[in-house]
Amino acid sequence: MAVYTQVSAELLADFLARFGVGELVSAKGIAEGVENSNYLVETTQDRFILTLYEKRVSAGDLPYFLSLLDHLAAKGLPVPPAIKDRNGNAIHELAGRPACLIRFLPGVSLSHPTPAQALAAGKAMGAMHRAVADFDGFRENSMGIATWQPLLDRCGDSLNQIAPGLHADIAFALGDLMATWPAQLDTCAIHADLFPDNVLMLGDRVTGLIDFYFACTDLRLYDLAVMHAAWSFDATGRDYDAAVGDALIEGYTRHYPLSDEERAAFDDLAAGACIRFTLSRAWDWLNTPVDALVTRKDPLAFWRRLRVYKPALAARLESLS
Template sequence: MAVYTDIEENALKNFLLDYDLGSLISFEGITEGVENSNYRLVLSSGNYILTLFEKRVNSAELPWFVGYMGHLAKNNISCPLPIKAKDGQALRQLANRPALIVTFLDGQAVKNITEQSCLELGRALAKLHKAGEGFDSERSNKLGAQGWKALLSQCDSHGDQKIEALISQTHCDLEKVLSHWPEPKELPRGQIHADLFPDNVFFKNESLSGIIDFYFACTDFFAYDIAICINAWCFENNEHYLPQRTAMILQGYEEFRPLSPLERNRLPVLCQGAALRFLLTRLYDWIHTPPGAKVVKKNPWDYQKRLTYFLEHKSV
């Protein structure tokens, strides 16, 4: 989450007239994340999240996200539920951006990752994958392996030697990863979250209470979603890999969806690809985030370290 587009209070009040949500009490921007503009709304009927879609999200695909979140909520996954306006539509326009209001989930991101929180993460991810099996519509992974070369080609160092060195090394590493990447039908696939970082997983009273931010969700390898979690949850201080956390994620996951031997075998290269994907998007945002945007830019070098680790170690 982040804020790229500012909202005027009167414009927001007029926007809310299309809903049966009561009156506006307060609103504030949420600076976490990097993709869309997000606001926390306090209305007389309760708390909500307003998202204005920017950058990488294709507006034509937004109904897919709305449908997917609605499907998950109906299948007992604790996630934000899109709110429909008086005309029955969830998607609207505000500040010349596609806009969506969703329910507010109680809880907060875990402050200190533990083996227990990793176990619960694995369980929740498997349940998410199982629940998505009934959602037949597919969305291709726009930030998947087929798009990595194009994304890297859009990164220019502008004379910065440190960035130039990162770009050069990433070109080499990209070829290594792609040379071993699974074929599209090689592994089980379905609907995945594709961005399940700790700040997108809520806990309450030390128990996992919900999952948010589904705007990278897509149809891809289930095991790739696990690899993303391993990258995001299993490193300490962005450098030291903690294999026991991975073991707990896998243990929790396999309570509900056992991995095939081939999925296990391909998990190391999927971890390489997950590290590469976030290195590339962070590098792109590091270079292209506009001045004045209310967003905390993520460090791409953190994911270069992860990528280097997984390239040097052939097991997870």
């Protein structure tokens, strides 16, 4: 959420010349996305997002991400394709970083989506999953269920600084979940992080799906579960908005009906999403200096969502009492 790598106007003008997209008119560093540096760039022809990939995105994963963007854009999804230079290359180096020039999409990220907006976003995810049926890229989920126990171990007892008993409670919930995880469900290329931040909208219309840098091959329904957990609660995770949650699922099923087995597994997958974001936020929380100029996101905001997806379990947890 900051600009980590500065790109001078002079360097940027030279960079743009590789693409034949017009002359540089304006460039503003923007605070957006995961830990990359982003510029909103205007040329005499069009507007773009220039992304320089910082440490969280591995350069080796970029071909996967970009081929997924290309695939989805070609299928008519509102996904910004990376621009290729005169030699057909989309992945570049700029200021010592891997860099891509991506088409700008209009629209705003909502803070408080309405059910009508959630319906549209759910439909967009369903359409995305339909569109990847013939996408043959593969990427392991670097934040998938296999990584949660090791991340829990790395966080260690420091978790109890966040809430009393949190370490033991996450261990318990995770053990419970791993015993019932529906690994037999369908997999496909998923976004894995489709928070409201990553959906651009104008009114009730989805104009952009962005920030695919956690995209991977994993359970299709887990993608919807992440979205459900991200969209259907207030920022503290205390208030559940069932109308928004139901609309997401309703929208999704317009493209992809859910089987009884999938409906039965949904709460487990959503609980998994809660654990995944609790752990990653807790790790960031424990490793971000208090006085750093970034907002530390409350790890408990996702933990509290367990009360909706796993009420019986949540009632037994000291950290949620």
